[in-house]
Amino acid sequence: MATRRDFLRGCAGVAVAAAAGAVAEPARARETYKVPPEALGLLYDATLCIGCKACVAACKRANDNPPEFSTPEQLWDTPLDTSGYTYNIIKAYRSGNGATKDAETDGYAFMKTSCMHCADPSCVSACPVSAMQKDPVTGIVAYDPDACIGCRYCVVACPFGIPKYQYDSPTGRIGKCELCRHRHKDGHYSACAEVCPTGATLFGATSDLLAEAKRRLALKPGSTATFPRGHLRPGQERLLAGGEDGKGLRRRQGWRAEPDQNYEAVVGNYVQHVYGETEYGGTQVLKLSAVPFEKMGQPSLPPTSSAASSETIQHSLYGGLIMPVVVLGALAFVARRNVVPEDDGAGHGKGEDKR
Amino acid sequence: MSSHPHAAPAPVGGSLINTTTLVVGALVALMAGIILYRLIYGLGAVTNLNDGYSWGIWIAVDVVIGSAFACGGFSVALLVYIFNRGHYHPLVRPALLASLMGYTLAGVGVIFDLGRWWNVWHMFWPGYWNPNSVMLEVALCITAYVFVMWIEFSPVFLEKLGRTDIKGKLEKVLFFVIALGVLLPAMHQSSLGTLLVVAGQQVHPLWQTPALPLIYLLTAITMGYGVVLFESCVASSAYRRSIETHLLTPLAKVMLGVLAAYLVVRVVDLLWRGALGLAFAPTREALFFWLEMAAFVAPFFIVGSAAARANPAKLFLAGIAIMAGGTLLRLNGFLIGFDTGPGWNYFPAAPELLVTLGMFAAEVLGYIVITRRFPVLPREDAVPATL
Numbered sequence: 001m002a003t004r005r006d007f008l009r010g011c012a013g014v015a016v017a018a019a020a021g022a023v024a025e026p027a028r029a030r031e032t033y034k035v036p037p038e039a040l041g042l043l044y045d046a047t048l049c050i051g052c053k054a055c056v057a058a059c060k061r062a063n064d065n066p067p068e069f070s071t072p073e074q075l076w077d078t079p080l081d082t083s084g085y086t087y088n089i090i091k092a093y094r095s096g097n098g099a100t101k102d103a104e105t106d107g108y109a110f111m112k113t114s115c116m117h118c119a120d121p122s123c124v125s126a127c128p129v130s131a132m133q134k135d136p137v138t139g140i141v142a143y144d145p146d147a148c149i150g151c152r153y154c155v156v157a158c159p160f161g162i163p164k165y166q167y168d169s170p171t172g173r174i175g176k177c178e179l180c181r182h183r184h185k186d187g188h189y190s191a192c193a194e195v196c197p198t199g200a201t202l203f204g205a206t207s208d209l210l211a212e213a214k215r216r217l218a219l220k221p222g223s224t225a226t227f228p229r230g231h232l233r234p235g236q237e238r239l240l241a242g243g244e245d246g247k248g249l250r251r252r253q254g255w256r257a258e259p260d261q262n263y264e265a266v267v268g269n270y271v272q273h274v275y276g277e278t279e280y281g282g283t284q285v286l287k288l289s290a291v292p293f294e295k296m297g298q299p300s301l302p303p304t305s306s307a308a309s310s311e312t313i314q315h316s317l318y319g320g321l322i323m324p325v326v327v328l329g330a331l332a333f334v335a336r337r338n339v340v341p342e343d344d345g346a347g348h349g350k351g352e353d354k355r
Numbered sequence: 356m357s358s359h360p361h362a363a364p365a366p367v368g369g370s371l372i373n374t375t376t377l378v379v380g381a382l383v384a385l386m387a388g389i390i391l392y393r394l395i396y397g398l399g400a401v402t403n404l405n406d407g408y409s410w411g412i413w414i415a416v417d418v419v420i421g422s423a424f425a426c427g428g429f430s431v432a433l434l435v436y437i438f439n440r441g442h443y444h445p446l447v448r449p450a451l452l453a454s455l456m457g458y459t460l461a462g463v464g465v466i467f468d469l470g471r472w473w474n475v476w477h478m479f480w481p482g483y484w485n486p487n488s489v490m491l492e493v494a495l496c497i498t499a500y501v502f503v504m505w506i507e508f509s510p511v512f513l514e515k516l517g518r519t520d521i522k523g524k525l526e527k528v529l530f531f532v533i534a535l536g537v538l539l540p541a542m543h544q545s546s547l548g549t550l551l552v553v554a555g556q557q558v559h560p561l562w563q564t565p566a567l568p569l570i571y572l573l574t575a576i577t578m579g580y581g582v583v584l585f586e587s588c589v590a591s592s593a594y595r596r597s598i599e600t601h602l603l604t605p606l607a608k609v610m611l612g613v614l615a616a617y618l619v620v621r622v623v624d625l626l627w628r629g630a631l632g633l634a635f636a637p638t639r640e641a642l643f644f645w646l647e648m649a650a651f652v653a654p655f656f657i658v659g660s661a662a663a664r665a666n667p668a669k670l671f672l673a674g675i676a677i678m679a680g681g682t683l684l685r686l687n688g689f690l691i692g693f694d695t696g697p698g699w700n701y702f703p704a705a706p707e708l709l710v711t712l713g714m715f716a717a718e719v720l721g722y723i724v725i726t727r728r729f730p731v732l733p734r735e736d737a738v739p740a741t742l
């Protein structure tokens with residue numbers, strides 16, 4: 001006869017347990033991570049880029065990737081987008097008659113697409129088996145094919161559409177820019193920056209690159225200024241002062257000696273925004289452009305990362321497994337009272353409802 | 356105690372070879388062939404997957420929707436064992452069996468979607484775990500639930516084998532297994548929604564919200580009841596059995612209650628985030644949003660009155676409406692409202708569709724074989740089934 005009461009008791013028990021679990025594990029919102037102080041990255045300045053695609057070719061070579069064809073003759077490596085075999089690509093923007101470089105209307109412009117090495121990467125948060133990892137010092141987001149199960153959650157998660165899978169292969173892997181981390185031990189930095197004839201792609205410590213970007217934004221458009229090529233030196237110095245650990249040793253070797261490659265060029269008519277300074281908490285690859293970033297295919301992202309939202313939900317519910325264990329206890333308690341052995345073949349709860 | 360004990364479950368009996376089993380058997384064989392081809396030639400050889408839509412129907416339908424369809428066991432157990440509605444007990448075994456089939460296949464099937472499937476054991480090796488990953492939680496939870504369900508269901512096999520000794524021991528701890536069997540699906544059904552949170556604004560605002568876990572959980576529960584309505588009607592007509600209307604009628608009322616709670620959560624969330632306006636834009640997303648909402652609201656019109664709830668045909672229709680609503684909600688989040696930028700399109704390839712069909716066929720086959728040979732459905736002294 002105790003039916004309605006039992007029912008309510010069941011509801012109340014589970015609700016109380018869930019509430020207790022929620023209190024025991026106070027909802028600690030996970031803050032969006034910041035770019036690590038020693039982070040490495042790139043600065044891409046669309047106003048300097050001439051669209052020569054030397055960086056695309058250099059990236060292919062550095063990463064041992066095959067050419068991809070999009071023309072009938074199949075002569076040239078002509079990828080149309082990044083893919084499992086193309087980690088870096090230069091895309092073109094065109095409007096109206098496409099006459100003027102870096103003009104929003106009746107103009108054209110170039111934009112680099114490659115991994116942004118986010119401060120708070122969605123791909124790292126998503127990957128179930130830690131195959132995507134962010135180096136705590138350099139901040140480089142690295143991929144480990146030996147750990148990867150090929151679930152492609154990283155592909156779904158990344159706001160820039162960067163990780164790509166090799167669908168044509170039975171043993172396909174994820175392909176994405178890793179800032180040429182495999183070349184660092186030989187003193188080589190990112191191949192795209194190393195080869196760029198105009199300094200449109202520049203390698204360095206992200207903090208230095210950000211300072212350089214801000215310097216450019218402060219220059220008078222149309223005036224002449226000095227632009228570095230290859231990599232930014234101050235970052236090298238800072239890394240040279242690295243610790244005694246293995247990584248410090250590697251980094252203390254520094255990058256290979258190069259002649260000073262600074263040159264004079266005309267200052268572009270920049271949009272007053274360093275793309276990547278605040279997006280999703282910041283990215284280690286920064287971008288400058290004269291055409292609004294959204295028109296250049298760069299998503300406008302809030303300063304808080306989706307990884308932080310996702311992990312806040314996940315850890316408020318399951319942090320330390322406290323809530324699940326408390327709820328399980330309550331469920332087991334209630335179920336114990338309501339499960340009766342089925343020996344009689346009938347099997348019904350002892351609080352059988354008579355309607 | 357009960358004034359009228361329930362009929363004990365008994366095998367339906369009858370032949371295992373008939374038109375239905377031959378057709379579903381052929382579909383299963385076809386699926387096996389396609390999967391073999393995929394393992395040799397890669398995902399691209401049989402699917403239309405691309406980097407804009409890296410998850411196709413094998414994830415969105417087979418796993419996300421398939422597992423929600425398989426929530427009958429969870430929803431009925433919740434009602435019977437937690438809310439002590441013992442009179443629904445005859446529904447437990449058939450619902451659990453359907454869930455068992457659905458989840459086992461979703462769990463096994465997802466392996467063939469993995470691009471580097473030989474590493475799948477990393478999911479179960481703590482050294483590789485990333486505790487921040489929603490997918491890790493989903494995968495571990497679903498795997499654990501599949502085991503829990505087989506244990507929950509094992510009395511059926513033990514009865515058949517006459518091993519009452521083991522069955523007796525098992526029943527002493529069954530309450531704990533049942534508690535797990537309620538907790539685990541609650542966890543991963545909500546997390547299947549959370550999966551989308553990290554994708555940020557690639558998911559249309561109508562389906563991207565921090566309330567996703569609650570939205571997915573509530574709809575999974577209602578879908579569980581919807582599936583029970585659907586299944587009971589199908590099983591009754593296929594096996595020429597009488598319909599358990601005395602159970603399904605009140606069940607439909609419970610279903611409407613959960614559904615009402617869901618609709619409140621859904622609308623309040625949309626208003627709260629100021630996203631409801633997007634539902635009135637002339638977009639494909641808005642159209643699918645309204646289709647989804649229509650399917651969720653339809654049951655109130657179909658079985659809103661007590662008289663309608665006594666009508667098996669209407670119960671069946673209400674079940675289908677709920678299943679359609681839950682399906683659309685998930686398709687909308689994972690595919691239709693998912694946009695990685697211009698230039699990407701996805702529509703499943705024929706072999707991809709055949710594999711999904713094969714998965715559902717395998718579930719039906721398993722259900723038929725087990726209900727005909729093992730004590731699942733309540734005993735009934737009717738004419739032997741012929742189908």
Ligand code: SF4
Nearest residue numbers: 049050052053055196
């Ligand atoms: S190498 Fe430099 S200038 Fe040439 S396309 Fe790449 S970024 Fe632009």
Ligand code: SF4
Nearest residue numbers: 115116118122123158
């Ligand atoms: S751009 Fe994408 S792939 Fe690169 S770190 Fe950010 S989330 Fe990961």
Ligand code: SF4
Nearest residue numbers: 127148149151152154
């Ligand atoms: S595809 Fe590989 S790297 Fe990407 S999330 Fe899955 S396991 Fe991680």
